[in-house]
Amino acid sequence: xxxxxxxxxxxxxxxxxxxxxxxxxxxxxxxxxxxxxxxxxxxxxxxxxxxxxxxxxxxxxxxxxxxxxxxxxxxxxxxxxxxxxxxxxxxxxxxxxxxxxxxxxxxxxxxxxxxxxxxxxxxxxxxxxxxxxxxxxxxxxxxxxxxxxxxxxxxxxxxxxxxxxxxxxxxxxxxxxxxxxxxxxxxxxxxxxxxxxxxxxxxxxxxxxxx
Numbered sequence: 319x320x321x322x323x324x325x326x327x328x329x330x331x332x333x334x335x336x337x338x339x340x341x342x343x344x345x346x347x348x349x350x351x352x353x354x355x356x357x358x359x360x361x362x363x364x365x366x367x368x369x370x371x372x373x374x375x376x377x378x379x380x381x382x383x384x385x386x387x388x389x390x391x392x393x394x395x396x397x398x399x400x401x402x403x404x405x406x407x408x409x410x411x412x413x414x415x416x417x418x419x420x421x422x423x424x425x426x427x428x429x430x431x432x433x434x435x436x437x438x439x440x441x442x443x444x445x446x447x448x449x450x451x452x453x454x455x456x457x458x459x460x461x462x463x464x465x466x467x468x469x470x471x472x473x474x475x476x477x478x479x480x481x482x483x484x485x486x487x488x489x490x491x492x493x494x495x496x497x498x499x500x501x502x503x504x505x506x507x508x509x510x511x512x513x514x515x516x517x518x519x520x521x522x523x524x525x526x527x528x529x
Contacts, residue, residue: 350416351440353394354472357403360410360479367479367501369411374508377415391416403474410476414483417441417473418502421487422509441487444470458491475502 394409406413423429424437442448447470452460462468462484465477475483481494483502494503 350391350413350420353404353413354417354440355443357443357472357474358396358413359399359403359405359474360414360476361405361407362477364406364410364476366476366499367411367414367483367505369415369505370501371508373411374415374505375512377419378509378512414473414475414479414502415505418483418486418505419509422506425490425506426510438489441472442470443472452492458489460488460492461495462488462492464494464496 391412392409394413395407396404396409397407399405420437420441424434424441429437439445448468451468451470452458455461462481464481466480466484467474468480468484471484471487473483473487474480478499479502481496482499485492485494486503486506
């Protein structure tokens, strides 16, 4: 995965006395759906997705407690790449988990067609490119190559997370070619299978994220 020429050039020219610079106008509070609409890329220097059940359970409890008012996930620190995507410097675990939770909301039995379509539009803003990719892979049972970057998706994870992440967030049927690393898929399965309380949390999260 490439950092992108624009970002790499900025790193090379960075002031060694300043860790991070921004402007007041660049700091905003946004629902996760709006952040995903900017399209996120996780750079190669980030560790792989490592959240597990304790963090997933905490997120569900916090979201349920906040109801539809929304749950503050903390600050995401990003750099804008030359192609307009946001390179996630800090906040990979949270942003990746939110995408996986949205996929679980979409695939929950209680979700209706309209909600599923809205979430698909958040996770895959370029629906035409998604359709072409699936057709090129032979249809619904598409196989996702190890490290394959799907640029039409709202999130491009770090290299080693891609196959398992896309298996989790793509519409049902897609499968990772290499099933050795499963943590992103395990996160989605947890959000689908957690106790009844998670149904309320999923509902509250979808209302807050895609409003």
